[in-house]
Amino acid sequence: MSKRDYYQVLGISRDADENTIKKAYRKLAMKYHPDRNAGDVKSEEMFKEAKEAYEILTDSNKRAAYDQFGHAGVDANSAGGGGAQGFSDAFSDIFGDIFGGRSARSNMHRGSDLRYNLEITLEQAAHGTETKIRIPTMDNCDTCHGSGSKPGSSPKTCPTCNGHGQVRMQQGFFSIQQTCPKCHGSGKIIAHPCTACHGVGRIKQQKTLNVKIPVGVDDGDRIRISGEGEAGLNGGPPGDLYVVVHLSAHSVFRRDGDNLHCEIPISFTVAALGGEIEVPTLEGHAKIKVPDETQTGKIFRLRGKGIKGVRSHDKGDLLCHVIVETPVKLTVRQKELLEELESISLKDGPRHSPRAKSWMDKAREFFSE
Numbered sequence: 001m002s003k004r005d006y007y008q009v010l011g012i013s014r015d016a017d018e019n020t021i022k023k024a025y026r027k028l029a030m031k032y033h034p035d036r037n038a039g040d041v042k043s044e045e046m047f048k049e050a051k052e053a054y055e056i057l058t059d060s061n062k063r064a065a066y067d068q069f070g071h072a073g074v075d076a077n078s079a080g081g082g083g084a085q086g087f088s089d090a091f092s093d094i095f096g097d098i099f100g101g102r103s104a105r106s107n108m109h110r111g112s113d114l115r116y117n118l119e120i121t122l123e124q125a126a127h128g129t130e131t132k133i134r135i136p137t138m139d140n141c142d143t144c145h146g147s148g149s150k151p152g153s154s155p156k157t158c159p160t161c162n163g164h165g166q167v168r169m170q171q172g173f174f175s176i177q178q179t180c181p182k183c184h185g186s187g188k189i190i191a192h193p194c195t196a197c198h199g200v201g202r203i204k205q206q207k208t209l210n211v212k213i214p215v216g217v218d219d220g221d222r223i224r225i226s227g228e229g230e231a232g233l234n235g236g237p238p239g240d241l242y243v244v245v246h247l248s249a250h251s252v253f254r255r256d257g258d259n260l261h262c263e264i265p266i267s268f269t270v271a272a273l274g275g276e277i278e279v280p281t282l283e284g285h286a287k288i289k290v291p292d293e294t295q296t297g298k299i300f301r302l303r304g305k306g307i308k309g310v311r312s313h314d315k316g317d318l319l320c321h322v323i324v325e326t327p328v329k330l331t332v333r334q335k336e337l338l339e340e341l342e343s344i345s346l347k348d349g350p351r352h353s354p355r356a357k358s359w360m361d362k363a364r365e366f367f368s369e
Ligand SMILES: [Zn+2]
Pocket: 141, 142, 143, 144, 145, 146, 147, 148, 149, 194, 195, 196, 197, 198, 199, 200, 201, 202
């Protein structure tokens, strides 16, 4: 049995207000109320499910816990248990020790949460994607549908405890409850174990899941897939699957939040005289007008050419960092021209190199002190 998402149960969006939650619940409660559907097991289940979802989502603390941790945040193996999982566990530990034995219910165990590391490209993160992943998981046995009994046979009610999972013993003043030694608390005896899972009811399987990666996810973001963790034990709910996103390094862009950075090498002629250059963007190409006298380190900002983050309203920017490149593998003729340029420039003094001039001035001051 897989526990459905509470918002899904009520058919409301994740940001629904209390009024909407109440309305949705009232509608379902009317439809599935046991008084109207006497004896209909399915309706009863739907009613209980809606009631639970309503109770959690109208309690602001529980709702916050659920939003953050999913079912793990609100249900401590028992439906309607205390808000925090730790609390009701501690509760049953304390009272379990004093009065002996746990209730049959505490043998229900929620399945473990699973973590899956998913590496995606920057493009996939920027545009969103859908991908299939394969995960190893302990899932309900297909052969026996989790019962642990051979198909055709069914578990028998434990004769020692009559299916309660507990036995009562009178000890002086106290009547003490203990976990049934025959069925170990499950209340059932499996006479003919399923051959596929050896009576465990769970089996190791590879499962393929479709994962929707929302637009704008960033490195380290977690996507919770409710109920796709390991199956629970003894009818407990399954855990959740957390897909942790890792961005692979990109050959051109570096991401910083919603902004992208890239390096743009330009020739020193373009840097000196100005010109138009083409730069890559995630959507294709864009043109930048490089003004004359552009220096290394200058940043051109292309607005809206970054990424729209999951929690952002607008797209970030693309920041192009200019690097003026020194020419290499020059021909004799090219060298001659450069030498000529240099000799003409020298006659003009340092005015063509403002940065070198100010550096020289500072250095001179430094040495004269
Ligand atoms: Zn089985």
